[in-house]
Amino acid sequence: MRRYAYYPGCSLERNAAAYDDSFRAVAQVLGIELVEIDDWNCCGATEYFSLDLLPAYALVARNLALIPPDLSQVVAPCSACYYNMYKTDKNMALYPELARAVNEALAAGHLHYEPGRVRSRHALEVVVEDFTPEEIAAHVQNPLRGLRLAAYYGCVTVRPASRDDPEYPTRMERLLEALGATVVDYTLRANCCGGHMTQLDAETAYQMIYYLLSNVTRLEVDALVVACPMCQLNLDAYQGQVNAHFGSSFHIPILYFTQMMGLAFGIAPERLGFGQEMVSAEQVLEKWRNPPPEEEPAERRPRREKAGLPMPEPLGVGRG
Amino acid sequence: MPEEVSINPFLEEVMAIPGGERLKSCIQCGTCGGSCPCGEAMDHTPRELFAMILAGMREEVLKSNTFWFCVSCYYCTIRCPQEIPITDIMYRLKRLAIRAGYYTASITGFSETFVGQVETYGRSFELGLATGHYLRHHPLQSIRMSPLMLGMVTRGRLSLTPKRIQGIRPLRAILRRAKELGGAW
Numbered sequence: 001m002r003r004y005a006y007y008p009g010c011s012l013e014r015n016a017a018a019y020d021d022s023f024r025a026v027a028q029v030l031g032i033e034l035v036e037i038d039d040w041n042c043c044g045a046t047e048y049f050s051l052d053l054l055p056a057y058a059l060v061a062r063n064l065a066l067i068p069p070d071l072s073q074v075v076a077p078c079s080a081c082y083y084n085m086y087k088t089d090k091n092m093a094l095y096p097e098l099a100r101a102v103n104e105a106l107a108a109g110h111l112h113y114e115p116g117r118v119r120s121r122h123a124l125e126v127v128v129e130d131f132t133p134e135e136i137a138a139h140v141q142n143p144l145r146g147l148r149l150a151a152y153y154g155c156v157t158v159r160p161a162s163r164d165d166p167e168y169p170t171r172m173e174r175l176l177e178a179l180g181a182t183v184v185d186y187t188l189r190a191n192c193c194g195g196h197m198t199q200l201d202a203e204t205a206y207q208m209i210y211y212l213l214s215n216v217t218r219l220e221v222d223a224l225v226v227a228c229p230m231c232q233l234n235l236d237a238y239q240g241q242v243n244a245h246f247g248s249s250f251h252i253p254i255l256y257f258t259q260m261m262g263l264a265f266g267i268a269p270e271r272l273g274f275g276q277e278m279v280s281a282e283q284v285l286e287k288w289r290n291p292p293p294e295e296e297p298a299e300r301r302p303r304r305e306k307a308g309l310p311m312p313e314p315l316g317v318g319r320g
Numbered sequence: 321m322p323e324e325v326s327i328n329p330f331l332e333e334v335m336a337i338p339g340g341e342r343l344k345s346c347i348q349c350g351t352c353g354g355s356c357p358c359g360e361a362m363d364h365t366p367r368e369l370f371a372m373i374l375a376g377m378r379e380e381v382l383k384s385n386t387f388w389f390c391v392s393c394y395y396c397t398i399r400c401p402q403e404i405p406i407t408d409i410m411y412r413l414k415r416l417a418i419r420a421g422y423y424t425a426s427i428t429g430f431s432e433t434f435v436g437q438v439e440t441y442g443r444s445f446e447l448g449l450a451t452g453h454y455l456r457h458h459p460l461q462s463i464r465m466s467p468l469m470l471g472m473v474t475r476g477r478l479s480l481t482p483k484r485i486q487g488i489r490p491l492r493a494i495l496r497r498a499k500e501l502g503g504a505w
Contacts, residue, residue, distance in 0.1 A: 010444040014479045041442040047434040050414040054502025095338035105498035109490030155393035192357045192393035199430045
């Protein structure tokens with residue numbers, strides 16, 4: 001049993017409950033014990049840093065300080081939460097004057113955080129780094145055979161802190177392949193979903209979402225698989241707005257990688273939050289329930305016809 | 321070496337965050353602007369803005385919309401050959417612009433509503449956030465947004481009441497103290 005402190009974050013309480021339910025269900029299968037941080041607070045997302053720097057760090061540091069001393073790792077499924085914790089810990093370690101100020105603020109709530117004590121990790125990172133593809137595949141009961149999926153990482157899942165390639169990540173692809181799915185290759189997988197731009201300038205945000213969805217539509221995928229509640233919200237909930245705005249007719253279900261893992265692990269879709277998505281994933285489930293018949297491996301055509309012209313042989317390598 | 325005298329107090333001001341001094345080393349290559357997903361909407365590309373900071377154009381810089389269009393995607397940060405923490409500089413410029421009073425409420429209002437909730441409840445409250453922000457700053461758009469909101473509510477994805485954490489008092493004390501201590505940042 002592996003034990004991690006667990007920071008669900010505000011989105012996973014409601015809007016992304018499907019992510020929370022499916023991650024907890026999958027963690028149970030993998031033998032991960034998640035110890036939720038007691039009375040955690042919001043991480044401030046990308047908003048607090050825009051207004052006030054030290055309170056933004058102190059807000060995140062309170063959560064880190066609340067992690068029980070016997071736990072040295074915290075896992076967050078939300079990319080913004082994960083990166084805020086990572087950044088706070090790293091910058092406190094790097095800049096002693098920042099650490100001093102943050103701890104002076106924390107002292108007002110009788111707390112203290114020693115930078116370096118807790119390693120912050122994204123849920124995707126834990127799944128792909130702490131488990132080999134073989135270990136994941138060993139839990140697969142209903143392979144995602146016949147499902148054509150695109151992995152979408154967005155920004156802070158891979159930038160600037162992940163050990164995966166920050167521009168061309170591949171770990172989610174390898175995970176989905178281990179689950180039996182067919183994965184497409186495309187370059188926009190780590191582009192931005194628009195973040196909070198839907199609230200500031202809808203036109204700009206819709207363009208970013210349109211760009212992504214139109215690219216993915218051409219790949220004829222059954223679903224786009226994400227690892228962040230912000231990406232899910234923008235691409236799923238705003239898909240209808242984008243269609244209305246551009247006269248497009250996108251219909252791409254946006255699902256969490258943990259939901260796909262759960263399906264493959266044989267967990268009932270209802271326990272994985274299916275049905276909460278705005279763009280229905282019913283077709284995905286339908287295809288998963290009735291996988292296409294296994295294809296006979298095509299007969300290999302000989303590379304060169306025996307009766308063809310003779311090819312030159314390399315010197316000195318005679319046929320024995 | 322003679323003591324350094326700052327001839328560009330604005331540059332010093334922008335750089336006064338942990339790691340910010342690398343801004344001085346900008347070589348104007350333009351990788352940041354070329355990498356930016358929102359570059360088109362900005363009145364100055366990040367490269368241009370950095371040239372303006374290096375030229376000490378405080379008011380023009382702080383009145384620019386550039387940093388408000390930063391979505392914190394960190395493409396520029398990882399690609400910058402001079403390793404300038406560009407995203408953090410953008411956050412810095414947002415804070416300086418707010419302090420200088422150069423901003424429009426429809427842009428900063430979202431951050432303010434969000435932070436207000438965190439300070440009141442300790443957690444963010446998406447329904448209150450979205451409706452409050454739209455009604456106040458984009459009343460016409462809020463009509464177009466209503467099917468989205470309704471869909472989210474019927475799928476149980478928006479809570480109707482905010483949730484307050486137990487330790488809201490100590491959290492407020494921490495944030496109050498942090499504000500006193502971190503004034504210059």
